[in-house]
Structure formats: structure tokens, C-alpha cells
Amino acid sequence: MKSSRLLILPLVFFCTFFAVHYSFAQIQTGADQTKLYVSTLQGKRVGMVVNHTSAISRSGGYTHLVDSLKALGITIKTIFAPEHGFRGQASAGEKINNGIDVKTGIAIVSLYGANRKPTPAQLDSLDVVIFDIQDVGVRFYTYISTMHYVMEACAEANKPLVILDRPNPNGHLVDGPVLDPAFKSFVGMHPIPVAHGLTVGELARMINGEKWLPGGRQCPLTVVPIKNYNHAMAYDLPFAPSPNLPNRQSILLYPSLCFFEGTVVSVGRGTDKQFQVIGSPNPKNGSYQFTPVDKPGAANPPQKGQLCYGLDLTKIDARKQGFTLKYLISLYEKSPEKDKFFLKGNFIDKLYGSDQLRKQLIAGVSEKAIRKSWEPALGEYKVKRKGYLLYR
Numbered sequence: 361m362k363s364s365r366l367l368i369l370p371l372v373f374f375c376t377f378f379a380v381h382y383s384f385a386q387i388q389t390g391a392d393q394t395k396l397y398v399s400t401l402q403g404k405r406v407g408m409v410v411n412h413t414s415a416i417s418r419s420g421g422y423t424h425l426v427d428s429l430k431a432l433g434i435t436i437k438t439i440f441a442p443e444h445g446f447r448g449q450a451s452a453g454e455k456i457n458n459g460i461d462v463k464t465g466i467a468i469v470s471l472y473g474a475n476r477k478p479t480p481a482q483l484d485s486l487d488v489v490i491f492d493i494q495d496v497g498v499r500f501y502t503y504i505s506t507m508h509y510v511m512e513a514c515a516e517a518n519k520p521l522v523i524l525d526r527p528n529p530n531g532h533l534v535d536g537p538v539l540d541p542a543f544k545s546f547v548g549m550h551p552i553p554v555a556h557g558l559t560v561g562e563l564a565r566m567i568n569g570e571k572w573l574p575g576g577r578q579c580p581l582t583v584v585p586i587k588n589y590n591h592a593m594a595y596d597l598p599f600a601p602s603p604n605l606p607n608r609q610s611i612l613l614y615p616s617l618c619f620f621e622g623t624v625v626s627v628g629r630g631t632d633k634q635f636q637v638i639g640s641p642n643p644k645n646g647s648y649q650f651t652p653v654d655k656p657g658a659a660n661p662p663q664k665g666q667l668c669y670g671l672d673l674t675k676i677d678a679r680k681q682g683f684t685l686k687y688l689i690s691l692y693e694k695s696p697e698k699d700k701f702f703l704k705g706n707f708i709d710k711l712y713g714s715d716q717l718r719k720q721l722i723a724g725v726s727e728k729a730i731r732k733s734w735e736p737a738l739g740e741y742k743v744k745r746k747g748y749l750l751y752r
Contacts, residue, residue, distance in 0.1 A: 387595070390524030390561070390584035391425050391492050392417050394432070397522060397584050401434045404487035407478075409440040409471070409510050413494035413526075413599050422598065425492055425524075426464060436466055437485055442493060442506040443472045444602050444657075472502075476546065477509035483517045491523045494601045495560045497530035498615050499539060500547040500711050503601075507560055508549045511567060515577040522582045525561035525750070529611050531591035533557060534745065535683040536615065538737035539713030548713050553738055555615045555683050557591060557745060566748040583750065590751045594679065603634075603657025610635035612678035619688050619717070622708025623701050626652055626668050630661030638687055639663075639670020644694040648672040685717075685727045692721050 390396075391414065408414075408426060415422040430436060439446055439461060446461065446468055459468045469482055483489070491510060493503045507523075514521045536554025550563075550572055558566065561583035568578045589595075600606045605614060614635050620627050625645075628637040630652030639645050640663060650668050652661040671687065695701045702708055702718060709715045720730050 385588040387527060387589050387593075388587040389417070389526045390586060391415070391526070393584060393587060394428070397524070397582075398429070398432055398434065400522070400582075401429070401488060401490075403435075405435055405437045405485060407438040407440060407483070407486040407489045408436055409442065409489065409491040409493065409506065411442055411444065411446055411493055413597075413601055414492040415599065417598075425490075426461075426466070430464060436464070438482065439466050439468045440471050440478060440482075440489075440510070441468050443502045445470075445472075471506050471509065476506065478513040480513075480517060483513055483519055486519060488520045488522060489514055491521060491560070491564075492526070493560070494526050494597060494599070495528060496601055496605065496611050496614060497528035497533070497555060497557065497559075498618070499536075499550070499552055499554050499556060499713070500618055501601075501614075502546055504560060504563060505546045505549045507564060508567060508572075511564060511579040511581070512573050512577070515573050515579040518580065520580040520582065521564075522584065523561045523564050524584050525559050525586050527586055527589050527593070527595040528557070528559050528591065529595050529597055529608070530555055530615060531557055531559065531593070531595070531751075532679070533615065533682055534742055535738070537713055537716070537734040538741050543709055543713050543715070545710045547710050551737075551741075553734075553741055554713075556741075558748065559586070559750070561585065562748050562750055565750075566745070569748060570744075585750050591749075604629055606634055607636075609674060609678055613673055615683045616681075616685070616687065617673075619685075619708055619711055620691075621662075622703055622706070622711050623688075623692075624663075624695075624703070625670070625691055626650075626661065626663040628652070629658040630655050630664060633672070633674060634658070636674045637670060637672050638691065639668035640691070640695075641666050641668060642691075642694060642696060643669045644696070645670040645691055685730060689721065689727055698722070 410425055414425040416425055416428050457473055458470050461468055491507055495503050533555040534557035538553050539548045539551050564581055568581055596608050605611050617627050617635050625638055625640045628634045631650050637650055646669055648670055652663050692701055708718055
């Protein structure tokens, strides 16, 4: 009898470990589960906030959500396009213009051009809005800022918003400073940490629940949840979510490396290792060398044409490493001109969510002490987060 019990315990542990790290059943995104939402769209005029990641998994490949819904007889009046455009090919920060989708003839309204929030006129001809965009779980990734403005517009116009949820590839990670509302911008809209550990559906529930929309309004919201998913799962995206996050490694390193976008250090835009290498013309940075050049999705990249010295991070275990400031602190300390390390306008403050990091780096504060300074607010957020989780 004792021997059988000894066998059961390791088996239970193995099964628990395996269930946490691998899905026995295939993950189905909200968009994949058309039976859950198509009936609510029939006979209605639909607006869609989508891009190239808005795909439905089908045997043998993927179809775009717009094409799939049109084939099912859904009337799609407008496509709202976020940063990088409907097809996801524009460079970071590049203005997106309105237009017509060549394939479907549907009008495209840019939410990264003349306006970042749908206007009342743009919503007037719609009965319902669909949001289906793959996020990466990091506060300064602008797709969630677009979602906020769409929620705001829908709340004001009393238009229902349906979010087709997708996994967060950084969903296991809840870390970093919580944004100070005084530093709110399009790269940081909410008082959440850098790695917020929520799907877009969960974050939308938090935005509503915490009444973060102007005037405390709440958006008429429905979330179509993911099937067979939890936050502990490692998840590889079937499509690059934007031109400069080409693979799993770049997505996992993104929370730690994006602060460099507010400095003279290149994160590999204009190379084939975007957000997997760091460097500048300073030879003290490291022995790895690269030279950024113009590439599709990376027009006029930082340090264009300059030989950069630094680090190649393609082989490290980024998931195990988690969120870290060690690279930022190291390259700042090695900088020969520290007064020129941060870009003019202190964009790093918007990325960090306050001016504390910049001041702490200048003062020579250790990473341990910097972490300690954000722990109280992070702890409060973790408690708040639990109330909005759909996947435990």
C-alpha cells in the first residue's frame, strides 16, 4: 500500500506541471469560436478594430476575421486600423492614412492618424464594434491604448463593444513600476505595471471596473474568452504582432528593452534581430557588432548607418530571466557622455511611467533599490488584478 502511494505523488506532480506548461487541448482564441458571437452580429452594421493578427485558425491554415465574417454574411461597414496599419507593415510611429481595403472594398479609418479615437460620426452608422488584435502584455504597446479610446467612444455613443480575446505571450509576468497618471500618454494610458499580466479582455474589464474612462463612464462590453488557456502557459504567436517584434524571443525581451527607445541605444531596429540586440557606437558596451539600416517596417532606425557595439541576447532564456533593468543600468554606466544618454524630451519618462527611473540612474541607484521603490504600488496592483482575471 505504501509503495502505491509513493507512485501517486510523483504522478500528481508530473500531471500538474504538465498541465500548467502545456495545453492538452488546442488553444482557441475568441475569434476562433465563431459560434459564440456570429449570431449577435447578424443583421447589424459592424465596425471592426483589427489588423493582420486578426486571424481565425482553420484546418490547414488561417483566414482573416474580416474575410471570414463577410463569408458568413455579416455586414462590415468600417475597418478601424491601429498603429502599423490594417496589414501591419508600417513603421513604429508612422502616420496611418484612411483608405479602402483593396480586397474587400471596405472603408479603412485610421486610429493612428488624424484621430486616435473613433469620432461620433464614424460610429453613427454602426450597431456594434468588434475588437480583435493580438497584444503582448506590455503597458507601452499601443494596441491597448487604441482599445481604451475605442471603449471611450463606444461608452459615449452607447455602442456595444465585443472583444475577441487572445492569449498574452507575457501573461506569466506581472512586474515593473505602476504608471503615475501625471505621465499618462499614448504609450501609457493606465495605472498598471510595465508587464501587466492581463489579456486585452481582462484589461478591458479592469478599465470598466475601475472607471478609468473619462467621467467614470463604462463601455457596453462583452468579452468572448479564450478556450483552453491560462496565464502560466508559454504561448507562441502565429503571426508577428508588429514589424519589430518578429518572434518569441523579441516579445519576451520587449518589456526590459523598450526603455532603450528613450536613449541613444539601438534595440536592433533596422537589423534582423529587432529587440534581441542592444548597442550604440560606444565600444565599451560589448563585443557584439551590428549596423542598423532602413528596412521594411523600420524606416530611418536609431543609429542608422552607425556601427554599434553591444550585446546579442538571442540565446538567453528570456522567459526565465523575466523583467530586468540590468541591461539599461549597465549601458548607462558605460556611457562616456551620460548627459547625452537620454533623448531630448525625456521620452523614457513616458515609457517608465514617471521620471523616477531617469533620476535614479543619474544618482547611481542599484536595481535592487529601484525595484524596492515600486514594490508597494505593484503589490496593490496584483491584488486588484485578481478581481478581473478570466484565466487562472
